Amino acid sequence: MVSRLRQLADRYECAAFMEHDPSRVLLRYRQVQDMEVAAFIAAMLAFGRRDLFLPKVEFLLELADRGGGPANWLVSGLHRQTFPPTTVAPQDKFYRFYSYQDIHTLLCRMESLLRESGSLGEFFCRSYREHCASCSGTEGGETHLSELMGAAFADCKIVPKGKNSANKRVHMFLRWMVRRNSPVDVGLWSWYSPSKLLIPLDTHVLQQSVELGLLPQKAGGTARTAWLLTERLREVWPDDPCRGDFALFGLGVDGGGASAEYACKDGLSGV
Numbered sequence: 001m002v003s004r005l006r007q008l009a010d011r012y013e014c015a016a017f018m019e020h021d022p023s024r025v026l027l028r029y030r031q032v033q034d035m036e037v038a039a040f041i042a043a044m045l046a047f048g049r050r051d052l053f054l055p056k057v058e059f060l061l062e063l064a065d066r067g068g069g070p071a072n073w074l075v076s077g078l079h080r081q082t083f084p085p086t087t088v089a090p091q092d093k094f095y096r097f098y099s100y101q102d103i104h105t106l107l108c109r110m111e112s113l114l115r116e117s118g119s120l121g122e123f124f125c126r127s128y129r130e131h132c133a134s135c136s137g138t139e140g141g142e143t144h145l146s147e148l149m150g151a152a153f154a155d156c157k158i159v160p161k162g163k164n165s166a167n168k169r170v171h172m173f174l175r176w177m178v179r180r181n182s183p184v185d186v187g188l189w190s191w192y193s194p195s196k197l198l199i200p201l202d203t204h205v206l207q208q209s210v211e212l213g214l215l216p217q218k219a220g221g222t223a224r225t226a227w228l229l230t231e232r233l234r235e236v237w238p239d240d241p242c243r244g245d246f247a248l249f250g251l252g253v254d255g256g257g258a259s260a261e262y263a264c265k266d267g268l269s270g271v
Helices: 002-012 022-027 032-045 050-066 070-075 078-082 100-117 120-135 145-152 168-178 203-211 223-234 241-253
Strands: 093-095
Touching (some): 032 120, 050 070, 050 093, 070 078, 078 100, 100 120, 168 241, 203 223
């Protein structure tokens, strides 16, 4: 099993993975602040069908680009002038069950964090280190970075939070930001260890984990399941358990099965 998972990760963690994945926004910008903002927007909208949520991400980033890039668009307040559009009511749905007002609230909160710290990374680096310092020497005092992110966006409906939820979109964003030496993940947040990341538990990852025997048959999409699967993957990659995300997700979108695991010799197929 260890050998198989490593082989799958080698095949699916490739640049072609990004072609139809929300992580492709990481290639769009060069400035760290812009990359972080674009990635966070993309991650928060990354649920449901890709052909439905990717155009919504593109719509927001096109507005941001006309405003000097995502970070400037927010810090300058230009987003307040261009979103929501005057042709819609704030309560109208932007995507699925999230309204234009929900997206506006998210953008305003990111504006506040950028004004305070200069970048999302700087804000969360300081928050994490302050939390670690305050909890030093206390039993069970360490809090996962995802919980601090949830607290920072407490008033934003679109940001997943809650101790019982797998919070897949937040963990996917953290994977992008923290993992390094990857053709996909950019490793901007070098102050946080990849060994502490939790697997972004989506449907493909859950299903393949059950089929491969990494999780029990009745495992659900919960925080407990994400922790359990991460521990299993840590047996394969002690310092980088989320590398298993590529193996399991890639196998899932390729349809699973013995032949599909070899379908990415020259790039990810079927995504």
